[in-house]
Amino acid sequence: MEDRLLHTLRRLNHGIALLTGILLMACALIVLVDIVLRRLGSSIGGTDEISGYVMAIATSWGMAFTLLELGHVRIDLLRRRTGQMGRAVFDLFSMTVLTATVTLIAFKCWPVLERSLANSSRANTPLETPLAWVQTPWFLGWVWFALVAWLTLIAAVMLVVKGRFSEAETAVGCFGEEDLVQ
Numbered sequence: 001m002e003d004r005l006l007h008t009l010r011r012l013n014h015g016i017a018l019l020t021g022i023l024l025m026a027c028a029l030i031v032l033v034d035i036v037l038r039r040l041g042s043s044i045g046g047t048d049e050i051s052g053y054v055m056a057i058a059t060s061w062g063m064a065f066t067l068l069e070l071g072h073v074r075i076d077l078l079r080r081r082t083g084q085m086g087r088a089v090f091d092l093f094s095m096t097v098l099t100a101t102v103t104l105i106a107f108k109c110w111p112v113l114e115r116s117l118a119n120s121s122r123a124n125t126p127l128e129t130p131l132a133w134v135q136t137p138w139f140l141g142w143v144w145f146a147l148v149a150w151l152t153l154i155a156a157v158m159l160v161v162k163g164r165f166s167e168a169e170t171a172v173g174c175f176g177e178e179d180l181v182q
Contacts, residue, residue: 002155002164006068006171009148013065016144020058020065027054046127053134060141063102064148072098074174084165087173095156095172099149106142113139 004150034047079090101103115121116131123129152172159168 002158002171003167005151005155009064009151013068013148016061020061022119023054024058027051040047044109046125049123049125049127049129053129055144057134057137057141060138061144062140062146067098067148067152070172070174072174076174079174084169087152088160088168091169091172091174092153092156092160094174095149095153099146099153102142102149103146106146108141109135109139 007099024165030044031047031051034044037043041167053137079087082090088092113132114136121131156168156172159171
């Protein structure tokens, strides 16, 4: 069951990463067009604002992918000096702290979106972008990250309880530079 859950989460996040990459490429294309137009004496305008929005959305959605690819930075000075059980304890502790932090962030993002919805807030820029248009996908990205973190933590705990330490390490462990230089 744990393997199926982690596989499904990875598959979903690969699709999300692909869509996020397309969004980033579209943003880069818009900026490129604006740069060319500026050289010709014109401009689309607002590309800095749009790229900021895209980066916020891409970051919130990309964090879950990074989690499942073990791409988050961790200091493993003590972890790598322990046996399988010690590494499992460090990994579960790290995952628990990350999950709690991300859940808190997701909860704190909601009032920002709620206020924008209630006030029909718009950006104080020439584009006057309705902030809810940007904050909704940004908020949903943080909620998705929190959900993925919780499901990954649960799967890792179940793997450790079953004594499947190497699989738990594959799910929530970390790899140092020496693991990459082989």
